[in-house]
Amino acid sequence: MSDPVPALPFRAQPFFEDKNRAFWILQGLGWSGAFLLRAVSGIANGQSIPSLVPVLISTVTGYSITLLMAVGYRFLLKQKPIVTWTMSILVAIVAGATSAFIDGWMFTTLNPVGAGASFKLFLGYLYLDFTLLGAWSALYYAINFYITVEEQADQLMRLENQASAAQLAMLRYQLNPHFLFNTLNSISTLVLLKQTDRANAMLSRLSAFLRYTLINEPTAQVTLEQEVETLKLYLEIEKMRFEDRLRPVFDIHPAVANARLPSLLLQPLVENAIKYAVTPQEEGADIVVTAQPVGENVRIVVSDTGPGLHAADQRMTKGTGVGQTNIRDRLVQAFGERQSMETRSPPEGGYSVIIEMPLISAEPSRVAA
Numbered sequence: 001m002s003d004p005v006p007a008l009p010f011r012a013q014p015f016f017e018d019k020n021r022a023f024w025i026l027q028g029l030g031w032s033g034a035f036l037l038r039a040v041s042g043i044a045n046g047q048s049i050p051s052l053v054p055v056l057i058s059t060v061t062g063y064s065i066t067l068l069m070a071v072g073y074r075f076l077l078k079q080k081p082i083v084t085w086t087m088s089i090l091v092a093i094v095a096g097a098t099s100a101f102i103d104g105w106m107f108t109t110l111n112p113v114g115a116g117a118s119f120k121l122f123l124g125y126l127y128l129d130f131t132l133l134g135a136w137s138a139l140y141y142a143i144n145f146y147i148t149v150e151e152q153a154d155q156l157m158r159l160e161n162q163a164s165a166a167q168l169a170m171l172r173y174q175l176n177p178h179f180l181f182n183t184l185n186s187i188s189t190l191v192l193l194k195q196t197d198r199a200n201a202m203l204s205r206l207s208a209f210l211r212y213t214l215i216n217e218p219t220a221q222v223t224l225e226q227e228v229e230t231l232k233l234y235l236e237i238e239k240m241r242f243e244d245r246l247r248p249v250f251d252i253h254p255a256v257a258n259a260r261l262p263s264l265l266l267q268p269l270v271e272n273a274i275k276y277a278v279t280p281q282e283e284g285a286d287i288v289v290t291a292q293p294v295g296e297n298v299r300i301v302v303s304d305t306g307p308g309l310h311a312a313d314q315r316m317t318k319g320t321g322v323g324q325t326n327i328r329d330r331l332v333q334a335f336g337e338r339q340s341m342e343t344r345s346p347p348e349g350g351y352s353v354i355i356e357m358p359l360i361s362a363e364p365s366r367v368a369a
Contacts, residue, residue, distance in 0.1 A: 016147050026143075027066065034132070035059040054106055061102050062129070065095050066136055073140055092137050096130030103129065180206075186241050198240060205237045221334070224291055224298070225257040231270055231289065238274055245284025246274065252291045256298040258361045259291075262330045269302040269327065269353050277306020277351065298359045303352035308345040324353070331357060 190199035277285035
């Protein structure tokens with residue numbers, strides 16, 4: 001049995017995506033419909049088939065005249081509104097008069113009448129043809145207005161997507177420069193103390209961490225497992241500075257290991273915990289990162305055993321305040337209203353940041369390296 005032939009990819013194409021094709025289709029269908037309507041009406045009123053020849057000639061005349069009108073309207077669309085509307089009305093009047101003259105001349109040629117009757121016949125044709133060409137003109141401008149609105153909407157959507165991507169990139173790159181400064185300063189100190197092994201180890205870990213931040217797209221998402229591995233790499237660098245004063249603990253439920261989240265989302269929280277919990281205390285602090293499934297969501301908690309919030313240490317107002325604002329913005333960009341973030345600081349001390357977001361399993365093609 002032969003292998004089945006793979007189906008060709010099909011993509012629905014909007015009717016007005018190709019404006020020229022849409023114009024010719026509508027032009028042909030519209031005038032064909034007008035001819036059939038007049039022909040059926042004439043036959044119903046007892047006219048013979050040969051008598052429909054003037055109807056056919058009139059339809060061809062209208063078809064040709066509207067092609068010239070379309071050329072003029074295409075030029076007028078680029079002008080000021082007052083010029084566009086004034087000239088369009090004049091074009092419709094001239095086109096209606098021309099069509100009426102041709103129809104009247106053709107009728108009088110086939111059916112000779114007096115001068116007075118010819119003038120009345122011209123006025124009748126003028127009313128009918130001007131009405132028909134006026135409706136054609138209104139439809140032409142209405143379709144062009146619709147196409148313009150659709151193009152502007154598509155352009156606005158593209159601009160919004162570009163702005164969203166740019167904002168995500170900006171938020172991703174808003175890492176605290178103090179981390180890099182402190183790490184390089186520690187490496188310099190180790191070199192001066194001739195502790196080259198430790199300096200080399202710290203430099204290697206810093207290089208690996210920075211390579212991770214640069215190799216991934218700023219708008220990419222990673223699995224929670226990858227994010228935790230990156231946090232461990234970051235904490236290994238910091239642990240060489242703080243040694244036993246920094247005590248990280250990770251508790252990640254296997255069911256949420258493949259949950260997707262923005263890259264380096266948790267790093268600012270851990271950095272804040274080091275800054276406000278480990279640094280000011282001589283005994284240091286524990287930093288605990290937990291992740292558990294909660295219904296259709298995943299709950300991530302970053303907590304520490306520091307002093308928490310009090311008069312001497314207001315995390316929400318002290319410093320630049322970029323970290324938590326950054327995280328809130330990135331969560332909104334990634335998950336919209338399907339996320340939440342709150343902070344807790346009990347009276348006995350400690351500080352926790354709780355994040356809830358949809359539990360979306362990672363797809364290999366969409367996960368960062």
